[in-house]
Amino acid sequence: MVEWRVMSLEYDFHSHSTASDGTLTPAGLVMRARAAGVEILALTDHDTVAGVAQAREAAMKCGLMLIPGVEISVTWQGQTVHIVGLNMDPRNPVLLKGLDRLLEYRAWRAGEIARRLEKAGIPGALEGAGALASGELVGRTHFARFLVEKGHARDMREVFRKFLVRGKPGHVQGEWATLEEALGWIHGAGGLAVVAHPARYRMTRAKLRRLLGEFRELGGEGLEVVSGSHSKDDCFTMARHARDFGLAASAGSDYHGPENPWIELGRLPALPHGCDPLINYISKQYDGAVFSSSSR
Numbered sequence: 477m478v479e480w481r482v483m484s485l486e487y488d489f490h491s492h493s494t495a496s497d498g499t500l501t502p503a504g505l506v507m508r509a510r511a512a513g514v515e516i517l518a519l520t521d522h523d524t525v526a527g528v529a530q531a532r533e534a535a536m537k538c539g540l541m542l543i544p545g546v547e548i549s550v551t552w553q554g555q556t557v558h559i560v561g562l563n564m565d566p567r568n569p570v571l572l573k574g575l576d577r578l579l580e581y582r583a584w585r586a587g588e589i590a591r592r593l594e595k596a597g598i599p600g601a602l603e604g605a606g607a608l609a610s611g612e613l614v615g616r617t618h619f620a621r622f623l624v625e626k627g628h629a630r631d632m633r634e635v636f637r638k639f640l641v642r643g644k645p646g647h648v649q650g651e652w653a654t655l656e657e658a659l660g661w662i663h664g665a666g667g668l669a670v671v672a673h674p675a676r677y678r679m680t681r682a683k684l685r686r687l688l689g690e691f692r693e694l695g696g697e698g699l700e701v702v703s704g705s706h707s708k709d710d711c712f713t714m715a716r717h718a719r720d721f722g723l724a725a726s727a728g729s730d731y732h733g734p735e736n737p738w739i740e741l742g743r744l745p746a747l748p749h750g751c752d753p754l755i756n757y758i759s760k761q762y763d764g765a766v767f768s769s770s771s772r
């Protein structure tokens with residue numbers, strides 16, 4: 477039996493590869509994470525676990541511990557929220573069937589985004605975005621990169637604002653999983669569920685707390701307190717929400733590739749004081765495993 481007895485580990489529980497909208501292959505991502513000092517990495521591609529096998533193989537070669545993960549798209553009260561699943565069995569049939577449905581919806585949505593962009597005078601978007609995607613899904617990020625390449629916007633921020641958000645030509649209302657379905661799939665596959673980057677939703681405090689209350693009721697375990705997209709203040713606010721709702725605290729960069737140099741692997745701040753680190757619950761899922769983090 478492998479024993480994981482270490483006093484302190486660098487971990488990162490949120491990252492993307494070319495299996496969804498990241499720009500590094502699963503193996504490339506793992507090697508970059510290892511080089512950056514990450515010892516435990518969760519691969520959490522959008523609505524797919526297709527990259528896990530390759531990431532695992534690379535992780536074994538370079539001595540990194542790979543946690544199979546997924547970032548499930550959910551529609552909750554008319555809004556898209558992301559639920560990260562950590563340490564599930566990536567071959568679980570219930571999980572795979574659920575994710576398949578979301579991938580089918582994504583394929584339809586990609587066509588719909590392209591039709592709408594064409595009406596707005598931008599032809600060829602499906603082919604263009606598809607050519608930038610190497611996995612099984614075409615997401616908004618691929619459309620965004622296509623639109624920037626074609627000179628319709630200067631950068632990713634601008635392209636989303638001009639084309640891909642509510643009220644803009646390429647926007648399609650999400651019809652993702654329900655919160656209950658996402659938690660059912662994650663738990664059915666033996667994983668832990670985490671609300672991803674909570675500060676990104678721009679919800680009122682009251683609405684966010686309704687989400688967290690419902691999430692907790694449904695058996696959700698964690699909240700991403702530290703995220704590459706959180707400010708320092710966001711981290712402290714989310715640490716308080718996590719405590720109030722009895723949620724463990726997770727930390728993840730939400731890395732998508734070296735093109736976004738402001739988010740790097742293995743460069744996350746520590747969890748605020750008083751958090752209940754989610755890594756302790758992951759550690760309990762491994763026989764005889766004891767890993768903790770001194771820095772986080």
Ligand code: AMP
Pocket residue numbers: 497522549614615616617632633636637732
């Ligand atoms: P999708 O799941 O296909 O609707 O795409 C969501 C993804 O788009 C997120 O995971 C981010 O990677 C990316 N994204 C969303 N908003 C922005 C933004 N304002 N700037 C850059 N990337 C964004």
Ligand code: MN
Pocket residue numbers: 492497522617732
């Ligand atoms: Mn993404």
Ligand code: MN
Pocket residue numbers: 547558672673
């Ligand atoms: Mn997300």
Ligand code: MN
Pocket residue numbers: 490491492547730
């Ligand atoms: Mn993400």
